[in-house]
Amino acid sequence: MSKHITIALPKGRLADRTIEVLERCDIDCSALKEDTRKLVLTDASGKYKFIFVKPSDVPTYIERGVADIGIAGKDTLLETSADVYEVADLGFGKCKMCVAGFENRIGKVASGNLKVATKYENIARQYYEAKGINVDIIKLNGSVELGPIVGLSDVIVDIVESGKTLKANGLVVLEEICELTARLIVNKISLKLKAQTICPLIKKITEAIVK
């Protein structure tokens, strides 16, 4: 483990806000804003190394210690249950994990053998287990909203940000499972062995998001 800090950044939804927060912590992010296909970038001071990864992979990079700190949605953390420190709620990327489906079929939602299409297999399983409902979970990797429309599933479990996609497809939120935000996560060993750099950085980031 070298002395620089490796930061795993999620591509997509959370990327812009993440960079904004890092900049407020006086981290030079100019390299990140350039249109580049590079997956590994370094800031001008050489103190930070950035890696761009698929959002759902962030906890994996952190758990295995190839990156020291990362930004991951709470949805990903709940789904992967990675063994990492979850040190701060960044507040942005707010959305909800919901059960959604057709409004007029609400009556059927609580019946047994409900078919649930989702990207979040573990979250859905745990949710229905806690409710004591047996369900068939259908794992999809995208366009989950299609499930009820084409009759693949009765409902979906997915994150809902604005609700526009649901609305456009005639679906509504039936149940809210939990609220989600972006979290700052840290490798369990990096926090200890690089405490002198990481702890002040965490403090800075926490202060930056309050501003």
Added chain:
Amino acid sequence: MIKKVKLPYGFQDFYPDECYNKNILEAKLSELYKNYGYLRVETPTIEYYDTFHDVYRPDKLKKMFKLTDSDGSLLALRPDITLQICRLSSGLEADNVQRLFYCENSFEYLDSCDTARTREFAQIGVELLGESGLEGDVEIVSLAIESFLSAGLEKFTVELGNNRFFKSLISESGMSKAEANELTELVNKKDELGIEMFLQRKDVPYELSFTLRQLPSLFGDKNVFARAENMTTNKEAIDSIKYLKALYDALKQNGYEKYISIDLGMLNGLDYYSGLVMKGYTEGLGLCLLDGGRYDGICPSFGHDSGAVGFAIGTKRLLFALDEAGKLKKAPPCDVAYISDNTDRALEKSYCDNLRAQGKSVCKQFMTAEKDLIAYCAKCGIQSSFAIKNGKIKILSGESA
């Protein structure tokens, strides 16, 4: 065609170069433990499931490989050696202190390959049974540090915690077991926000809730002791800090201060470990190398009242760390290679035996031409070679006996 080279996920081969280093590592640590008066034990791969049933939490029981015996009894591949040692030590002289070590593989049933863990893992570990006081803990933590030093690791940290600190705060709060488990999980993630929200829901008194909220940041050097002592009036909690401080001071006198750090928010196996908990880390590997602590409550469940403390090192992880630190070597080639026309086997045997008695590795090659042997030795870096032809030894390179 069926691919016969496929392994079930989570199982691995050790190839010659790796195995060579693994053997060296095990030999170094075995020597160290022997020098501290520890004796090696071997335990069976399969045990009755019931042996583990009363001690493990349900989630750990789920992660055991299970088989059925011919009489229908449920069997398990050992998930951990420590419990087996508690079981076997009940057959040893109960009054005496037992110092035992092992190099064995344990098994964990993982239902997903998406993890940094493997389903079979080699461990090297020590257990000190029959001593419940500070001195037992001092010996075991010292031995953990000496293990890394013997292995050749230079930069490492052994982190110490005390489960009694958190347990005494929990019993003060009057939380239910389920609530305590929920809080434990949050503390282990150092999720300050989660802890705050949890405590708000639970109506915990202000002073106690203040202390619990500090748990995620109660790590670092010896200053942690003073910080922790100032934030609680719980007598048992203060005692547990004083105990850890006494342990720290003893280790400092042994010259180990630079390897030690403290984390009072490290809640490792609360049902299992009764006091000291420890973990070992190194730069260059984002995973924990060593895991251990004091488990005074386990031996009584096997019918003998014996305090116990120990640790296990993940052999493969330590090899990774040593590799990262540039401390592993490729398995060397043999010292001497030879060819023979196979006419004088008595000469071949006596000549090779003599070389081997000098500690040299001697390896027969199956080519016939001398120039081929010379080329082979040059390629592999073999220092010496000879040929046996018509009852005579001919040295081709280097020197032989």
